Amino acid sequence: MRSLNISIVGATGAVGAELTELLEASQIPVNRLRLLASRNSAGRQVRFRDEICFVEALYEIGDLETDIAFLCAGSAVSLEWAPRFAAQGALVIDNSNAFRMDPDVPLVVPQINPSVLSHRPRPGIVANPNCTTIQLARALRPLVTALDVHQIILATYQAASGVGLMGIDELRNGTRAALEGSSGPPAARFPVPLQFNVIPQVGEIDLEGVALEERKLVQEARKILAMPDLRLTSTCVRVPVENGHSEAVYLEFEKPVCLEQVHELLAQEEGVRLYADGIREGYPTPRFLTNPEDVHVARVRVNPENPRGLWLWVVADNLQVGAALNALLIAQLAIANRVVGGK
Ligand SMILES: NC(=O)c1ccc[n+]([C@@H]2O[C@H](COP(=O)([O-])OP(=O)(O)OC[C@H]3O[C@@H](n4cnc5c(N)ncnc54)[C@H](OP(=O)(O)O)[C@@H]3O)[C@@H](O)[C@H]2O)c1
Structure with a gap:
């Protein structure tokens, strides 16, 4: 395979900088x-594989040719x-919300639906799902494919x-200011100050009272899991944690659920780390997360009040x-499928 030309737009941001580091450590020939x-x-x-790259202004570049x-x-x-x-x-891999629900654009989680990228999508764009959806879908996949889920x-x-x-920055500065006794700058990225607080709103709230993040979770999970009738509902909450999302997930199945089977299904899932023994292994928390490449699932328990109900901490x-x-x-995946770099 030939070496590829790669462009990262937003390279100085949280996702772009992380991506640059992961690309550097990968086997992809650049x-x-x-x-x-x-x-x-x-x-x-920015240093990349022993070379210095200079960040360029997107609006000032002339040629857009890249793989x-x-x-x-x-x-x-x-x-x-x-x-x-x-x-x-170019094959565009888009991290934003812009094209995720476009029927011509595949919404891909490689561990779940790799086959949707077996050929080049017509618009040349592949969508990366929302962060909250990816971890949820990866934890759910083994359970909802093996067992009949009600909601x-x-x-x-x-x-x-x-x-x-x-x-x-806003969380750090706000926390510092609050500890020093001042009110600090007003909230800009969050609806109200996040420091020492929790906020039951992620994204705009629509006329039905549903926040954008809550809409995305349903629509995207249905598309990725190819389960258009999946009944899923959420309350998305911002918490004063720097990095790492957590989810308390309740699944209700059509029939009573067997904890051993759930453990088996989750333990076999690629990239899912199961904390089956809550007493010995404890549970993951976002601040002290090890193995950031995995989805961590703990507190797996059948609802004592309903044998069809199961709780997970993801x-x-x-x-x-x-x-x-x-x-x-x-x-x-695109490289392996020769969707890019094949010529
Ligand atoms: N953060 C997450 O957990 C997460 C998860 C999933 C998806 N996403 C998505 O990933 C994307 C990036 O998010 P982020 O969290 O990395 O945001 P971020 O930290 O705010 O970074 C934004 C990046 O975009 C660049 N940028 C902004 N306006 C631009 C413009 N007009 N032209 C060119 N570059 C521009 C910024 O450049 P400057 O530094 O020069 O301003 C910066 O590199 C968003 O679409 C977001 O929804 C984020």
Whole structure:
């Protein structure tokens, strides 16, 4: 296979920087890496495989030719630039919300639905799902494919990094200010200050009272799992954690559920780390997460009040599992399927 030309748009952001590091450590042969961002970051230097790359301003580049373009700069940038990169022959791997529900655009979690990327998608764009959805879908897959599920209800506990580097800064600065007794700057990335607080809103709330993140979870999980009738509902909550999303997930099955079978199904799932013995192994928490490439599942228990009910605690690194790593795995899948780099 020839070496590839790769562009990362949003390379200076939380997801783009993580992706650059994961790409560096990967086996993907890179001929030319282009790091792109806004004008504010132009000229910044990033070391990549013993070379120095200079960040370029997206709006100032002339040629868009590249084999793979990772877009990590938000929906507005993706809507404008994904078709332009694709028109120049790139396979676009888009991290934003812009194309996820487009029926012509595959929404890919390589551990779940790799076959949807067996050929080049017509628009030349592949969508990376929402961070909250990826970890949920990966934990659910073995259970909902083997057992008849009636409904799923969950609450999320989402980190500040989910809104990017400015979210982390706002949490840090706000916490510092609060500890020093001042009110600090007003909330900008969150609806109200996140420090010492929890916020039951992730994304805009619509006329039905449902937040955007809660809509995305249902729509995207149905598309990825190819279960259009999946009954799933959630309350998504922002918590003052720097990085790592957690989810308390309740599954109700059609029949009584056997804990041993659930353990077996989860233990066999690639990339899922099961904490089967809650007493000896404990449970994962976002701050002290090891193995950030895995989805961590713990507190697995049958509801003592309902033998058809099962609880799970699911934790994952939203920047890796929920974004950059999934995007990189999509690229590796596309390369393996000769969707890119085959000529
Ligand atoms: N954070 C997560 O957990 C997560 C998970 C899944 C998906 N995503 C998605 O990934 C994307 C990036 O999120 P993030 O968290 O990395 O955000 P971020 O930390 O705010 O980074 C945004 C990046 O986009 C660049 N950018 C912004 N406006 C631009 C423009 N007009 N032209 C060119 N570059 C521009 C920024 O460049 P400058 O540094 O020069 O401003 C920066 O590199 C978003 O679509 C987000 O929804 C994020």
